[in-house]
């Protein structure tokens with residue numbers, strides 16, 4: 001069976017197509033202003049890339065905060081269930097999934113059969129999310145993609161104590177003004193994100209193997225900081241960013 | 256399943272109209288007390304109201320008023336006004352909304368009637384102390400504070416003596432404020448009626464044990480008003496008796512509160528007053544009926560301590576051991592009892608930034624429920640009255656995911 005999953009996040013829209021449990025392809029695009037349009041265009045772009053026609057796709061599940069705006073999907077399922085299903089697809093032994101996306105972060109406890117046992121989400125606050133990192137990258141006048149490698153060079157991460165994104169931003173600005181080392185500040189930012197997420201993870205209970213998904217999983221600095229904070233090793237699949245879409249496509253095959 | 260108009264009609268509760276009538280009459284009485292020569296006392300929701308009723312004083316509840324403010328979506332505006340007066344946005348939104356509405360003499364029903372006295376019992380929180388002091392100063396009215404020691408595990412002899420002595424001081428305070436002698440026979444009668452009202456309220460809530468349940472907690476939030484405000488009066492007893500009959504009839508006729516009850520849930524904490532409808536429709540769309548809640552149960556939880564033959568003593572104990580004045584371990588016991596009694600599949604916790612004593616300890620309770628009964632739970636972060644702190648899409652995702660999780664588990 002050929003299925004598609006479409007994940008509309010606050011910053012990026014993702015699509016994945018699976019055929020009998022095999023990933024045929026996936027794609028990421030910016031969500032932009034119009035979530036409805038974003039879903040359609042990322043999906044169509046992926047179809048074109050795979051040289052497939054829409055009618056060959058037997059079923060579509062949408063997910064993410066814009067899940068209800070994908071009008072051509074057969075069903076909308078929350079990103080929590082989809083990330084669980086996606087991570088289970090990538091590694092059937094996984095017991096904990098840490099998903100950090102643009103506007104929220106969540107931790108899922110996964111049952112041995114891939115269903116979700118429990119979850120926690122950040123409260124309505126950007127702390128510990130991709131948005132937090134974006135704001136910090138702007139304050140640092142850096143490219144977010146450089147954050148990970150740069151932070152690994154730090155030996156003495158700066159201390160950023162405020163949880164609030166706006167206050168943390170001014171803390172960062174004053175650290176820059178004080179002349180603190182750039183790598184150290186970035187490492188400090190990652191530790192702040194990690195400490196926020198790790199307390200949420202402890203609430204759910206961390207069981208290994210642990211997998212990190214979502215766009216922020218591409219940032220090696222955050223992954224390492226989280227490993228230190230939780231005292232576990234964390235696996236990151238190359239499909240981390242499209243994990244929600246993959247999970248949606250997996251679920252689509254079951255409905 | 257789509258619902259026909261007849262279905263909807265048969266689901267509608269008949270008693271709603273009667274309740275509105277009684278509450279309107281009650282507020283008219285309270286607002287015209289100045290002309291009829293009766294006295295008005297402001298009292299906290301967990302305060303012992305029975306002595307007021309025995310003295311023919313009209314009790315008025317700023318917290319009930321806070322709920323009205325929330326339900327009529329005036330909360331954000333009033334809270335913002337209180338913040339402009341200098342109150343912190345972290346302060347309970349009932350307190351903020353009430354203080355602001357006093358100042359502008361506005362809000363639903365044009366504001367509350369002036370108090371001739373205030374009665375504050377700290378068995379629910381510490382916020383009420385300062386809130387009532389502020390209002391007592393503003394209205395220049397006498398304030399009685401009933402201090403109920405926190406019962407981590409037990410109601411000690413010292414606590415018993417301490418509270419009992421204050422009940423006598425409370426009575427003396429009322430005698431002074433009304434220039435009337437306290438009538439102990441009348442008190443006994445009011446006590447009996449209060450206990451009867453609470454028993455009936457418990458019986459109404461217990462009709463939700465039935466499958467499908469004839470009512471949801473959203474119904475309970477509405478029908479709660481009388482047991483809060485007019486506890487100890489005959490009208491309350493009559494009302495709950497007829498409400499109970501209506502619920503029993505619904506059970507007999509197989510009328511369910513929601514069209515298709517598949518899952519049963521337990522709610523914790525105060526309602527989100529300005530989102531009741533949205534929430535109830537959201538859960539109903541998932542075929543989930545919130546059959547019970549810890550909040551409305553709080554007004555009959557003390558029944559286990561109440562004794563109509565020794566009302567004042569038992570009242571002292573009952574009010575001291577209110578749900579928000581006991582340790583988390585005790586709360587866990589109550590929640591687990593409710594999980595079993597109403598046979599629920601999940602636990603919905605409103606983490607309420609307004610009400611700290613209610614929200615503190617929720618994670619421990621959640622963990623215990625998960626450990627002991629293995630049912631999933633979800634946390635919704637909000638404020639009961641201040642709609643500025645409600646995020647629809649965040650709440651929606653949590654509820655949807657929670658219901659999907661229960662669906663995965665139960666099928």
Ligand code: SF4
Nearest residue numbers: 347379380382610611
């Ligand atoms: S803090 Fe809670 S218990 Fe206290 S007045 Fe506010 S809502 Fe009521």
